[in-house]
Amino acid sequence: MIFEMFRPVHRWIWCDAERRAHKLLRFGETETDGGRDLVRASEMTPDSLLRRLYLEHAIDEHRHGVMFRRRGNEILRSLAPGSNSSFQADWLAPSGHGVDDLRVDEEPDEALLAFLHLSEKTAADRFSVYRDVLENDIPTRAIFEEILRDEVFHMNYTLTQLARVSPQRHGRTLWYERLRRIWKSYLRLAAALGAVIGGFILIVQYFVILPPFAWLAKRVERRESRGWTAISPQSNRSLQRQY
Amino acid sequence: MKILGISAHYHDSAAALVIDGMPVCAVQEERLSRRKGDASFPLSAIEWCLDHTHLEPEAIDAVVYYERPMLKFERILTCALRAFPHSWRAFPKAMQNSLGEKVWVRGIISSHLGVPRSRILFTEHHQSHAAAAFLTAPTRRAAILTTDGVGEWATLAVGHGERKPDGNTEITLLREIRFPHSLGMLYSTFTAYLGFAVNEDEYKVMGLAGYGRPTMVDQVRRVIRRTPDGAFTLDLDYFEFHTTTERSYSDRFVELFGPPRNSYEPIDLETAEGQRFADCAASVQRVLEDTLVGIARALCQETGLTDLCLGGGVALNGVANARILAESGFERVFVPSAPGDAGCALGAALYADRIHFGNPDRDVPDHPFWGPPADGVELARLAREDGHRFEELDDSTLIEQTAADLAAGRVVGWMDGALELGPRALGHRSILAAPHAVAMRDRLNRDIKFREEFRPFAPVVPIESADRYFELPPGGARLARFMSGIFPVRKEWRQRLAAVTHVDGTARVQVLEHAMAPRLHTLLEAYGRRSGIPVLLNTSFNLAGEPIVNRVVEGYTTFRRSGIDVLVAGQTRLTKRASPLANAKEEVTCSRSVDRSSAR
Numbered sequence: 001m002i003f004e005m006f007r008p009v010h011r012w013i014w015c016d017a018e019r020r021a022h023k024l025l026r027f028g029e030t031e032t033d034g035g036r037d038l039v040r041a042s043e044m045t046p047d048s049l050l051r052r053l054y055l056e057h058a059i060d061e062h063r064h065g066v067m068f069r070r071r072g073n074e075i076l077r078s079l080a081p082g083s084n085s086s087f088q089a090d091w092l093a094p095s096g097h098g099v100d101d102l103r104v105d106e107e108p109d110e111a112l113l114a115f116l117h118l119s120e121k122t123a124a125d126r127f128s129v130y131r132d133v134l135e136n137d138i139p140t141r142a143i144f145e146e147i148l149r150d151e152v153f154h155m156n157y158t159l160t161q162l163a164r165v166s167p168q169r170h171g172r173t174l175w176y177e178r179l180r181r182i183w184k185s186y187l188r189l190a191a192a193l194g195a196v197i198g199g200f201i202l203i204v205q206y207f208v209i210l211p212p213f214a215w216l217a218k219r220v221e222r223r224e225s226r227g228w229t230a231i232s233p234q235s236n237r238s239l240q241r242q243y
Numbered sequence: 244m245k246i247l248g249i250s251a252h253y254h255d256s257a258a259a260l261v262i263d264g265m266p267v268c269a270v271q272e273e274r275l276s277r278r279k280g281d282a283s284f285p286l287s288a289i290e291w292c293l294d295h296t297h298l299e300p301e302a303i304d305a306v307v308y309y310e311r312p313m314l315k316f317e318r319i320l321t322c323a324l325r326a327f328p329h330s331w332r333a334f335p336k337a338m339q340n341s342l343g344e345k346v347w348v349r350g351i352i353s354s355h356l357g358v359p360r361s362r363i364l365f366t367e368h369h370q371s372h373a374a375a376a377f378l379t380a381p382t383r384r385a386a387i388l389t390t391d392g393v394g395e396w397a398t399l400a401v402g403h404g405e406r407k408p409d410g411n412t413e414i415t416l417l418r419e420i421r422f423p424h425s426l427g428m429l430y431s432t433f434t435a436y437l438g439f440a441v442n443e444d445e446y447k448v449m450g451l452a453g454y455g456r457p458t459m460v461d462q463v464r465r466v467i468r469r470t471p472d473g474a475f476t477l478d479l480d481y482f483e484f485h486t487t488t489e490r491s492y493s494d495r496f497v498e499l500f501g502p503p504r505n506s507y508e509p510i511d512l513e514t515a516e517g518q519r520f521a522d523c524a525a526s527v528q529r530v531l532e533d534t535l536v537g538i539a540r541a542l543c544q545e546t547g548l549t550d551l552c553l554g555g556g557v558a559l560n561g562v563a564n565a566r567i568l569a570e571s572g573f574e575r576v577f578v579p580s581a582p583g584d585a586g587c588a589l590g591a592a593l594y595a596d597r598i599h600f601g602n603p604d605r606d607v608p609d610h611p612f613w614g615p616p617a618d619g620v621e622l623a624r625l626a627r628e629d630g631h632r633f634e635e636l637d638d639s640t641l642i643e644q645t646a647a648d649l650a651a652g653r654v655v656g657w658m659d660g661a662l663e664l665g666p667r668a669l670g671h672r673s674i675l676a677a678p679h680a681v682a683m684r685d686r687l688n689r690d691i692k693f694r695e696e697f698r699p700f701a702p703v704v705p706i707e708s709a710d711r712y713f714e715l716p717p718g719g720a721r722l723a724r725f726m727s728g729i730f731p732v733r734k735e736w737r738q739r740l741a742a743v744t745h746v747d748g749t750a751r752v753q754v755l756e757h758a759m760a761p762r763l764h765t766l767l768e769a770y771g772r773r774s775g776i777p778v779l780l781n782t783s784f785n786l787a788g789e790p791i792v793n794r795v796v797e798g799y800t801t802f803r804r805s806g807i808d809v810l811v812a813g814q815t816r817l818t819k820r821a822s823p824l825a826n827a828k829e830e831v832t833c834s835r836s837v838d839r840s841s842a843r
Binding site: 021022025032036039040042043048051052055058059062066069072073076105195198199200202203206207210211213214216217218221226227228229230231233239240241242243 | 276277307311312313314317321323324325327328331334335336338339346348349361364365366400402415416417418419420421424470471472473474475476505507508509595599625628629693788789794796797800803804
């Protein structure tokens with residue numbers, strides 16, 4: 001819904017050919033990575049039907065990746081050499097699975113299916129917006145059309161299988177997964193914010209504390225000879241030391 | 244004495260276990276986690292090693308980490324200081340990266356494994372490389388040359404090793420070249436410039452070099468200069484890897500070599516731009532080779548030894564290795580199956596055993612198969628559950644059937660015994676195919692490996708027939724044991740070995756002794772009886788961007804997702820059905836439907 005509200009922004013993002021090409025190439029990588037996660041899921045599950053379905057889903061994702069990459073490269077080749085789009089707007093127009101964070105090894109099938117269902121639904125919502133704003137690029141639009149058809153299957157099978165493996169609790173599992181996605185988003189945001197604050201403090205320290213040490217380090221460097229450095233026998237020191 | 248070796252936190256982490264002086268198991272974390280080049284602490288690899296040997300962590304006498312973390316941190320900090328104020332952007336990242344986990348290795352190991360801190364030891368990075376190269380090689384005395392991107396400070400080290408008759412072992416590193424002057428970093432910079440992934444795709448540069456001419460050697464020699472003492476130095480005006488994390492080459496580098504390649508753009512060798520990239524790759528390759536040959540030649544003269552053990556990631560450069568063998572004066576060159584950081588886990592454990600604890604020397608088995616085994620019964624179970632046609636055959640029938648498959652042009656996924664340690668598939672996790680036609684190479688690149696068309700494939704040949712098809716110099720068969728050398732295909736066979744002959748007439752051949760991989764050797768002979776040429780195309784059993792398969796289920800999913808026609812694991816043979824995937828959708832359609840609104 002919120003994504004829909006930004007339709008004019010997406011129209012602007014996708015109107016630039018080079019930005020469109022790079023976005024498709026990045027989508028290709030995301031789909032391929034998603035496919036690998038699904039292959040891993042198919043290798044981990046003890047349920048043979050799920051193994052087959054995850055594998056089929058993985059093959060779809062791989063195919064989507066190929067389609068995105070091929071189209072991205074086609075657009076790039078059609079551009080004049082040296083053209084350069086400065087702003088890629090990745091955050092505003094995320095790929096199919098966006099910032100989803102899948103840790104297949106740690107998920108039971110029930111949680112994984114709920115995760116996949118919601119993830120596919122989000123992807124379908126995004127892709128339908130991208131398809132709609134791409135009325136001037138028919139081949140790219142056709143790719144989104146095709147992928148959207150696959151997403152319907154993916155959404156359906158994940159829901160059907162969730163009900164099969166967890167007949168009593170599948171509704172609750174979906175709600176739990178929705179809440180978990182919100183919590184994970186918060187954690188990612190908090191971690192990113194922490195990294196920014198930490199980085200800022202380190203930069204301040206860099207300019208306030210380091211200059212005299214930097215001067216000394218540069219002075220020492222000037223005295224160092226180029227080429228071989230002899231290794232003294234004492235350097236084969238105790239293995240107890242980290243230094 | 245039980246010693247666990249660990250390499251981690253930079254790229255390709257691994258664990259290895261040495262018991263009473265003998266390696267018993269070793270595996271890269273990526274093979275278990277399924278994340279290519281996984282650099283995380285190798286908990287799965289350690290757990291597998293302990294499970295495999297039925298050991299509890301408390302039974303481990305020593306855990307050896309493959310480098311000294313604080314010394315490495317010193318280098319990172321010093322480089323940031325030297326680059327002040329240009330390193331202001333890289334500094335926070337480097338500190339967060341190092342202080343987050345990497346310098347607390349002793350605590351991490353202790354908390355994960357519950358071993359006392361006093362039992363945790365640290366070797367130096369290039370000591371680990373040297374030990375991995377020398378202590379696994381069948382030689383008593385050898386010169387040692389290790390070279391990679393960077394360890395703590397060293398980027399290249401030379402020395403010698405000796406396994407004495409009284410059982411004592413010595414490894415002495417004499418001198419080193421220090422960061423930022425690094426052959427590995429030079430090659431990685433060109434890897435990045437050519438649009439490939441650093442620390443992963445360096446071999447693509449080597450493959451691309453075959454298509455180019457070294458027309459830019461003079462330019463490359465401006466960025467790397469030899470010093471009067473026989474070492475080399477990088478002109479840092481052309482590089483940024485020591486000051487930033489964003490880019491490894493500077494604007495001056497771009498002025499010298501032209502615009503870099505966009506990683507998304509395929510390399511079209513028909514265009515002038517594509518040819519420029521190939522020439523650039525050929526030029527840096529030539530300079531790398533010349534530099535290494537010069538250093539190895541001086542080492543040969545200095546030590547007077549006939550054997551050389553090569554270690555470090557740069558030792559994966561088979562073209563350079565072959566030139567070192569041919570031109571440095573050494574009679575034999577040994578490169579382990581895992582000369583990079585993964586092999587350091589084994590090297591660190593062996594170093595601690597032989598040097599630190601002074602345990603008597605023992606010959607290490609001369610093979611790379613230290614990982615988890617493949618289980619054919621599991622393949623039968625998977626095939627049965629998924630309704631695929633499979634057979635469980637006795638060994639001789641299976642070999643004959645596989646040879647027939649290969650002769651008929653089918654591509655075979657081959658899983659046999661324990662997993663290899665190192666980046667090469669050496670006969671236990673391989674994709675095999677007939678090596679005769681270019682069409683097979685193109686099919687493998689396009690439908691199976693999903694990778695660039697310029698990438699060559701390697702052949703495997705029994706040692707008894709190797710000289711017939713390949714121009715192997717004295718010592719060449721040894722270097723080719725783990726696919727560590729690139730040698731010319733004999734002219735008269737190039738057309739009939741077109742799928743494995745690179746554009747420059749060479750091949751990264753694996754010369755196979757029966758004792759190392761008996762079933763593959765027998766298969767080669769069976770194939771030779773059918774086709775007249777006992778040579779097969781042997782490429783790693785994985786798809787682009789994925790690690791080599793480990794368990795049978797991983798081979799099975801790779802088989803299902805690619806154009807591989809036949810999968811063999813143990814005694815089980817599985818073939819593709821017409822449309823195996825139709826079933827899954829049908830099954831879903833037939834499953835009970837769900838009231839989606841109630842589910843939401």
